[in-house]
Amino acid sequence: MPARAAPTPASGHLSGRALLRGLWVLTKPRVVQLIVFCALIGMLLALPAWPNAQQWARIAIAAGGIWLLASAAAVFNCVIERQIDARMQRTAARPTAQGTVASGLAITVGLLMAAAGGLLLWLCINPLTACLTLATLLGYSVVYTVWLKRATEQNIVIGGASGAMPPVLGWAAMQGTVGPEAWLMFLIIFIWTPPHFWALALYRVEDYRRAGLPMLPVTHGRAYTTRHVLIYTVALWAISLLPLLQGMSGLGYGLVACVCGAVFCAYAWRLHQHYSDALAKRTFRWSLWHLTALFAALMLDHYGLLI
Ligand code: HEM
Ligand SMILES: CC(C)=CCC/C(C)=C/CC/C(C)=C/COP(=O)(O)OP(=O)(O)O
Numbered sequence: 526m527p528a529r530a531a532p533t534p535a536s537g538h539l540s541g542r543a544l545l546r547g548l549w550v551l552t553k554p555r556v557v558q559l560i561v562f563c564a565l566i567g568m569l570l571a572l573p574a575w576p577n578a579q580q581w582a583r584i585a586i587a588a589g590g591i592w593l594l595a596s597a598a599a600v601f602n603c604v605i606e607r608q609i610d611a612r613m614q615r616t617a618a619r620p621t622a623q624g625t626v627a628s629g630l631a632i633t634v635g636l637l638m639a640a641a642g643g644l645l646l647w648l649c650i651n652p653l654t655a656c657l658t659l660a661t662l663l664g665y666s667v668v669y670t671v672w673l674k675r676a677t678e679q680n681i682v683i684g685g686a687s688g689a690m691p692p693v694l695g696w697a698a699m700q701g702t703v704g705p706e707a708w709l710m711f712l713i714i715f716i717w718t719p720p721h722f723w724a725l726a727l728y729r730v731e732d733y734r735r736a737g738l739p740m741l742p743v744t745h746g747r748a749y750t751t752r753h754v755l756i757y758t759v760a761l762w763a764i765s766l767l768p769l770l771q772g773m774s775g776l777g778y779g780l781v782a783c784v785c786g787a788v789f790c791a792y793a794w795r796l797h798q799h800y801s802d803a804l805a806k807r808t809f810r811w812s813l814w815h816l817t818a819l820f821a822a823l824m825l826d827h828y829g830l831l832i
Contacts, residue, residue: 547620552596567695587698593642600635601666685718721812762786777831781822
């Protein structure tokens with residue numbers, strides 16, 4: 526979403542509230558909101574029962590630390606990609622692409638957020654969570670943004686590992702180790718990421734072509750991409766049922782995963798058969814509801830609140 530206030534005439538940079546609003550936009554708040562939500566579910570599932578007051582305090586601090594580091598990662602991504610962003614209609618309004626928030630300031634704010642988040646996790650949670658979250662930040666801001674994104678059409682498949690880490694971080698924050706249940710949640714997000722992103726890339730293909738980025742619809746075309754959206758969506762359907770088979774969740778979760786998986790597959794099948802930009806947009810929107818529903822169901826099931 527663009528920063529709405531006008532630049533000051535003298536510097537071209539924003540001031541006051543508009544500057545804060547611009548910095549907020551750079552943290553990609555809606556994406557980070559879902560990331561923190563998945564981390565929170567990881568924390569709740571790592572505890573056998575409803576958290577007590579002390580555990581709630583720990584959850585709040587861990588969520589705050591993960592939020593700070595994820596937001597910093599997003600700010601670094603916006604600075605590094607400001608020239609690419611300026612060439613794409615979807616991202617051209619970002620304050621870094623417009624030059625209304627100076628890169629130096631954005632980097633400083635990002636570093637401060639990363640330092641605050643890292644310290645919070647290291648001192649108040651545990652070094653494992655701090656190290657894993659910092660590694661996730663580097664994975665997204667450096668490995669994906671600087672290298673993978675421009676290097677291969679598998680960029681978001683490999684880079685998706687960073688985005689899939691939140692439940693692992695949440696689990697580590699509560700347990701001090703990482704259990705198989707956490708890796709199962711990682712796998713769900715990891716397999717969800719390609720259809721989530723490629724649905725968007727299909728209707729934004731001209732943006733990516735203009736920016737010179739090797740996203741799958743640019744390098745391999747629409748039919749190949751929709752086939753891969755379908756393959757990953759079917760794989761996601763199967764993988765999202767693993768918590769049931771592993772004994773981590775019950776029938777309530779299984780039912781939600783079954784129904785949501787069927788809807789996502791139906792979208793992917795229709796997209797493959799009768800492509801339209803409008804359908805690709807709806808598929809992308811559904812991907813967000815799908816992940817939210819899966820993680821909400823994992824949590825409700827954990828407390829026996831689903832059938
Ligand atoms: C490498 C991994 C990923 C890639 C390449 C990717 C890509 C994208 C892109 C390009 C958008 C922008 C859509 C727009 O501007 O309208 C987007 C939106 C979004 N993504 Fe992802 N994503 C990834 C992983 C994730 C993960 C792990 C989550 C959360 C767990 C997530 C949650 C969201 C949300 C909530 C939005 C909607 C933002 C809005 O409506 O403003 N994404 N994603
Ligand atoms: C520390 C921690 C938990 C970090 C999480 C890392 C993170 C923010 C992952 C989300 C992935 C994401 C926003 C991809 C957007 O792709 P893009 O950058 O290609 O999208 P764009 O074109 O909109 O910039």
